[in-house]
Amino acid sequence: MTTFAIASRDELWLGGALVESRLMHGVATQRGDSIDASDARDDELVRACDLAIDAARAAVASFRDARVRIVVRATQNGEVETTMTIAVDGVSVVTTPPDALADYELLHRVRNGSAALRGAIVWQNGSAAVLLHEAFGHASEHDAAPVAWPSWLSIEAPLVSRRETFRDVPLLRMARLVARQTDAPFVMPDERIEVQLVAGGAYDPMSDMVTVEVAVSSAGPFTMRRSRAEVAASIAGASGEPIRYPGVICSREGQELYVASYAPLMITDGLL
Amino acid sequence: MTEVYRKVGRVIRYENGIVIAVSESGEAFEKDGVFQARPFVQKIAQTRALTPSAIAYVEQYVAQVRLSVRSGRIERFIASAGVATHEINGSNWSEESRRVHLSLVNRPLRALIDLASFDVEIIKAVADALARVGAEREVKRIRLAPNVSAALLPSLIGELAMEQSGGGFDGRGQRIETRAVTHDPPPNWYRPGYAVRPLRAWMNIRALPFGRIDHDAPIAIALLEPIHGTSLRVLCIDGDDVFPTTVDGSHIASVSRAEPVWYPYAAGSFGVEMML
Numbered sequence: 001m002t003t004f005a006i007a008s009r010d011e012l013w014l015g016g017a018l019v020e021s022r023l024m025h026g027v028a029t030q031r032g033d034s035i036d037a038s039d040a041r042d043d044e045l046v047r048a049c050d051l052a053i054d055a056a057r058a059a060v061a062s063f064r065d066a067r068v069r070i071v072v073r074a075t076q077n078g079e080v081e082t083t084m085t086i087a088v089d090g091v092s093v094v095t096t097p098p099d100a101l102a103d104y105e106l107l108h109r110v111r112n113g114s115a116a117l118r119g120a121i122v123w124q125n126g127s128a129a130v131l132l133h134e135a136f137g138h139a140s141e142h143d144a145a146p147v148a149w150p151s152w153l154s155i156e157a158p159l160v161s162r163r164e165t166f167r168d169v170p171l172l173r174m175a176r177l178v179a180r181q182t183d184a185p186f187v188m189p190d191e192r193i194e195v196q197l198v199a200g201g202a203y204d205p206m207s208d209m210v211t212v213e214v215a216v217s218s219a220g221p222f223t224m225r226r227s228r229a230e231v232a233a234s235i236a237g238a239s240g241e242p243i244r245y246p247g248v249i250c251s252r253e254g255q256e257l258y259v260a261s262y263a264p265l266m267i268t269d270g271l272l
Numbered sequence: 273m274t275e276v277y278r279k280v281g282r283v284i285r286y287e288n289g290i291v292i293a294v295s296e297s298g299e300a301f302e303k304d305g306v307f308q309a310r311p312f313v314q315k316i317a318q319t320r321a322l323t324p325s326a327i328a329y330v331e332q333y334v335a336q337v338r339l340s341v342r343s344g345r346i347e348r349f350i351a352s353a354g355v356a357t358h359e360i361n362g363s364n365w366s367e368e369s370r371r372v373h374l375s376l377v378n379r380p381l382r383a384l385i386d387l388a389s390f391d392v393e394i395i396k397a398v399a400d401a402l403a404r405v406g407a408e409r410e411v412k413r414i415r416l417a418p419n420v421s422a423a424l425l426p427s428l429i430g431e432l433a434m435e436q437s438g439g440g441f442d443g444r445g446q447r448i449e450t451r452a453v454t455h456d457p458p459p460n461w462y463r464p465g466y467a468v469r470p471l472r473a474w475m476n477i478r479a480l481p482f483g484r485i486d487h488d489a490p491i492a493i494a495l496l497e498p499i500h501g502t503s504l505r506v507l508c509i510d511g512d513d514v515f516p517t518t519v520d521g522s523h524i525a526s527v528s529r530a531e532p533v534w535y536p537y538a539a540g541s542f543g544v545e546m547m548l
Contacts, residue, residue, distance in 0.1 A: 022467050023310040026296065033289060034327075039296035039311040169290045206347070206377055253287075253348075 004028045005076035006166055007045035009053045013060045013068040023049075026166030037166045048074035052082045059084070059100045066104065067092075071258075083258045085249065091197060091215050094247030094258065103246040110196040113218035119191030120236065120269040121224075126245030128238075129177055129261035130198040131268070133157075133248055135210045135231040137174045137259075138203035141252070147232040152184040164255035171253060179263040181238035189267065194218045198247075203228070224271050234268040275361050275444065276301045278312065279466040283354030283369075284330045291327055298466035309467035329353060333390040340396040341376060342403065348375040351390070363445035371536055378402045381516055383494040383507050385419065388536045394419060398494045401507055401514045409515040411508065414548050415491040416521070420506060422535035422543030423495055424521045425477055427502050430455040432524050433480040437542060443470040453477055462539040476534065478542035483526025485545055492519070519548055 005027045012020035025046060028037040052072040060068050067087040074080045085094050088107045095103040106125070123131065136149070137157040149155070155177065162173040199215035211225045226234070242262035250259045280297040300309040330353050337349065350373045357366040372387040376399055383402050385395060416424065425434065430453070438450035443463025451459060453474050462473035492506035502522040508515055525547045532542035 018306050020307045020469060022308070024467070025311060028292070033291060035290060035292040037292060037294045039298070041311065167292070167294045167296075169287045169292055206382055207380055 002030045003076070004030075004163065004166065004170070005040075005042045005045060006073060007042060007049050008071060008073045008165070009049040010072075011053065011057075011070045013063075013066075013070070015066075016061055016064045024165060028163075028166040030170075035169065039166070042076065045074040045076065048080050052080050056082050056084060056097045056100075059097055062101075063104055066107075081258060083249070085247075091199070092247065093197065094249050099244070099246065106197075106246065110216045112216050112220040115193060115219045117193065117219045117222055118272055119193060120189040120267050121271055122188070122192050122194045123263065123266040123268065124194055124196050126243035126261065126263045127195050127198050128266035128268075129179060129242075129245040129263035130201050130248060131210070131212055131231065131266075132179050132263060133174070133177050133250070133259065133261060134201040134203040134212065135228050137177050138252075139205075139208075139228055141172060141174070142203075142205035144205060144208060144228065147229045149232050150184070150235050152182050153179060153235060153238065154182070155179045162255075162257055164257055168255050169253070171255070173252065173255075173257060174250065174259050176260040177248075177262070178242055179266075180242055181240075181264050181266075184238040184264075186237040186239040186265075186267070189269070192218075192267075193272065198245075226271055230270065231268070234270040235266065236269040237267040238264045240264045274302060277358070277360040277443070277445075277463065277466060279356055279358050281354060281356035283352050284326045285350065285352035286330050286334045287350045288348060291331065293327065300463075300466050300469075307469045326353060333392075336392045337374070337395055340392055341399040345376050345378065345399060345402070346374065347377045347382065348373065350374075353390075358441070358445075360445035363441055365441050367440075376402055378405060381405060381496055381507070383496060384498070385494060386423070386536055387419070388534050398507065401493060401509055405507065405514045405516065407515060409508070409510075409513075409517055411490050411510070411517055411519065413486065413489045413525070414506075414508065414517075414519055415485060415487075415489050416504075416506075416546045416548065417491055417493045418533050418543030418545060419535060420492045420495060420504070420543070421479070421546040422533070422541040423499055423537050424502065424504060424546075425479060425541045425543070426538035427499060427521070428479075428524070429453055429474060429477065431522065433482070434477050435480060436460070436474050437476040437478050439476070442475060448475050460539075473539040476540035476542065477538075478532050479524070479527045479544065479546060481527045481529040481544075483547070485526055485528050485547055489547060491545075492517075521548060523548060 007025040010022040025041045027040040049072045056070045069085040072082045093103045157177040159172040161170045163170040196216040199213040202211040245261045248259040248261045278299045282295045299312045354369045374385040376383045434453045436451045442460035444461045458472045458474045461470040463470040490510035494507045497505040505518045528545040532544040
C-alpha cells in the first residue's frame with residue numbers, strides 16, 4: 001500500500017492584481033491496481049503552501065504588464081515546489097521565485113525577427129532542452145527504440161512516478177532534463193535562425209514525430225516537425241555549460257507538471 | 273460574497289489499467305472580483321470507501337471493450353462513472369455521468385472515440401474498420417456519423433442552424449432553455465468543474481434537421497485527429513472499403529431527423545447523422 005498526500009495553492013494575477021485563487025488538497029491510497037482518493041486535508045501541507053505562496057506574491061506585484069500564474073505544490077515527502085508562469089504580450093516563461101525577475105526581464109528583452117526561415121538553428125537560452133525534452137525525454141517515457149545521439153552529448157532525464165493531483169493516476173514522468181556537452185564541435189553557422197523562447201512541443205509515440213513551436217526567434221514564430229531520428233541526426237554542435245531554460249510545464253494524460261530543464265547553447269542543422 | 277456554488281461528487285475512473293475512486297466536495301465564489309475555489313467540509317459525512325458495485329460496473333464495461341478490440345490496438349482507454357450534486361442560488365440538482373475516451377491505433381492511424389455512455393458497439397465498429405483500413409481516398413459527398421458530427425458542431429456555431437436544447441441547470445443554477453444558437457453571447461454559463469471559473473457557453477447544442485441524407489454515401493465513423501477549425505480527418509466506410517480521408521466540414525448539406533445522441537464535446541453537443 002502506498003499513500004500520496006498533496007496540497008496546492010494556485011493563483012492568477014493580471015497586471016499586479018489577483019483575479020483567481022484556488023486551494024486543493026487530498027490523499028490517495030493505492031493498493032495494487034486500485035486507488036482510493038479523497039480531498040482529505042493535511043494542515044501541515046496547506047501551511048507549507050501558504051508560506052511558499054506568500055514569498056512568490058512578493059515578486060508578482062512589480063510585474064504590472066504581465067499575466068502571472070503561481071502554483072505551489074506541497075507533498076507529504078516534504079517537497080514544496082513553486083512555479084510561476086509569466087506571460088507578456090502572449091509570450092510566456094515558466095520560472096521559480098528566485099529567477100522570476102530575471103526571466104520577466106528576458107521576456108521584455110527578446111524580440112521576434114523577420115529573417116528567412118532557412119539554415120541552421122541556434123538554440124539560445126537553454127531552449128534546446130525543450131527539443132530534447134520531446135525527442136529524448138518523452139520518447140524514453142514511451143520506451144521508444146533508440147536513435148543515434150552525438151557521442152559528445154549526454155542527457156540526464158530520470159523518470160520518476162509523478163502525478164499532478166490526488167485525483168490522478170501516477171505515471172513515470174521526467175522530473176528534470178539536463179543536457180551536457182563534452183568536447184562538442186561548435187562553429188557558428190553564417191546562415192542561421194536564433195531561437196530565444198519556445199511556446200510548446202509534443203512527441204507522438206505512434207509516429208515518432210517531434211514538434212516544437214518556437215515563440216521567439218530571429219525568423220519570428222514557427223513550428224518545426226521532424227522525426228526523432230532526424231532530430232538526433234541534426235544536432236551539429238554545442239558550447240558551454242547547461243543553461244537553465246525558463247519553462248517547461250509538461251502535459252501528459254491531462255496532468256501538467258513542471259520539469260526543470262537545462263541545455264547548452266546548441267546547433268541543429270537540417271530541421272528547417 | 274455573493275453566490276456560492278457547491279459540488280459534491282464521486283467518480284470511479286478506469287485509466288489505462290488503474291481504477292481510481294475519487295470523492296470530493298468543493299465550493300467556488302467571487303469576492304471583490306476574485307474567483308476563489310476550495311474544498312469544503314460537508315455537514316453530512318460522505319462515505320469514503322470504495323463502492324464495490326460501482327467499481328464492478330466500470331470494470332465490467334472495461335472488460336467488454338477489451339474483448340471487443342484486438343489487444344495491442346488500444347493506445348489509451350479511460351472510462352468513468354460518476355455522481356454529483358450541485359447547489360447554487362437556492363437551486364439543487366444532481367446528475368449521473370458516464371464518460372469514455374478511447375484511442376485505437378493501427379499505425380500510422382489513430383482513431384479517437386469520446387462517448388457519454390458505456391457503449392460497446394460503436395467501439396467494436398470503429399476497431400473492426402480500423403483493422404482493415406486501406407489507402408487514403410478523396411470523397412465528394414460524405415455522411416458524418418453522430419459521434420463525428422457532434423465533435424464538429426461547436427465549430428459551426430453561428431454558421432449552421434442549431435438550437436440549445438432545454439433542460440437542466442447551468443453552472444450558475446439558471447435553467448437551460450431551448451434557444452436558437454447565434455453569434456450573440458450565450459445566455460448560460462458552463463462550469464466544467466467547481467474550481468473552474470464559469471464561462472458563457474451554448475449548452476447541449478443540436479443541429480436543426482433539414483434536407484435528405486443519402487444513405488448510399490460513404491460514412492465517416494470516427495475522428496483520426498482532433499478537429500482543426502472545420503477540417504476533419506476521419507475514418508470512412510464505403511461499402512466494403514475502409515479508408516482515411518480529410519474533409520472540410522464547413523458546408524453541411526443535410527441533417528438527419530433521427531433522435532440525436534448527447535456527446536461530451538464543448539458544453540455538450542448532440543450528434544445526429546449529417547451530410548457534407
